[in-house]
Amino acid sequence: MADSKVNDILLFMSVAAAGNFASAGRAFGLSRSTAGKAVTRLEDRYGVRLLNRTTRAVSLTEAGQRLFAQGEAIQAAIAEADACLDTVDGIPKGTLRITAPDALGRRIILPVVARFQKTWPDVRFEISFSDTVSRIIEDGFDLAIRVGVTTPDATLISRTLMVEKTVLCASPVYLTNRDAPRNVDQLSSHDLLQFSSVAKRQAWSLQDPSSFPGNVSGRVPLRMDSAEGLRAAALAGMGIALLPMVLVKDDLQAGRLLRVLPDVDCGEVPIIALYPHKKFLEPRVRRFIDALVSDLAPPSADAAPH
CATH class of the missing domain: 3.40.190.10 (Periplasmic binding protein-like II)
Structure with missing residues (x-):
């Protein structure tokens, strides 16, 4: 039946996206074995192997990549059909x-x-x-x-949606215990709190009013993959952080954080x-x-x- 073939293709797409049969089955409210049988039926129907299977994950074969590309068109058509019905009255729901x-x-x-x-x-x-x-x-x-x-x-x-200025900031406690930097070069003697994740490591490119933009080097005792965590670390006096103004505006107004090098252009995000x-x-x-x-x-x- 054509509808069962489409269902098998959709299950195959889910397996390929999830990288395993168990997660793909759960996404459809089905068991791991049901997802596996759907892929096996497709492979038997087309006479090709669609997935390379290991004990940990699955990956697409060349034939699987071709079917996956066509399957995306099927998914898009279904989504557009749903959207057509959803937009009959134009009311968000x-x-x-x-x-x-x-x-x-x-x-x-x-x-x-x-x-x-x-x-x-x-x-x-x-x-x-x-x-x-x-x-x-x-x-x-x-x-x-x-x-x-x-x-x-x-x-x-x-x-x-918006463009936000970034600012250097630190707690009064941190700045009381050491001399506040007077220029970008002096940041090299301070503790810098920087963002880092699997996909991105923050680099500071700052510009003094009388110089060209340059990357800052210094001690980085703490990297985190959370901007909220960096804010908390700055509030705890652990160092100087570079954060969007929207995240620290209230702290600056209340005096919990202080601007560092306020005349330096820290860029925008x-x-x-x-x-x-x-x-x-x-x-x-x-x-x-x-x-x-x-x-x-x-x-x-x-x-x-x-």
Whole structure:
């Protein structure tokens, strides 16, 4: 039957994306053996091996790669069919799955979610707050919020929500125990708290008013994959951190953190929305992106003189 063949292809796609049969089966509410049988049926039907199997994981063969490419078209067609029905009345509804960095998500995304749900109560949210870069499509997210320059692949669309200045900051306790740096070169004698993850290691490129931009070298006793963790470390007096202003604004105003080298240009970071490229974008996704752009835009942007 044609419909059973399509189901087998979709299960095969899930196995290939997950890298194992157990996770793929669970995604469909099925057992590991059912997922395995679906792939075996396809291999018998086409007379080719689609997956290389090991005790730990599976990988696509050349024939499997060709079927996977065609399967993506099937998945897109099903998604577009769902979207067509979802957009009949244009009212946002259903579940919106979002991934965003922990600190940023708590401070600027959750307030937008709260306001959005008051306007569109039929939308439910599933949110993953993590600084780990997720595979947006493979992990089933509708929308990802990312900090920094991001070059998405052809399957993703990017939209800049805001551009935020970064600042050097440290606690009063840290600066009391040693001389505050008077220029970028003197940072080399200080403890620097830097972001680092599997995919990205932060490099500081700073510019004194009288010099060219340059990378900072110094002691880095602590690297973390969490901006919120770096903020906490700075508050604890562990060193100097370079963080987006939006994350430390309240701490600076309250005196819990102090600006370091305030005249130095520390650069800016874009805060970007990434979402899958679809012909029909579900109303819940489109409306929420619009809400983010509206809520995060600088208040004076529209009123600025031209």
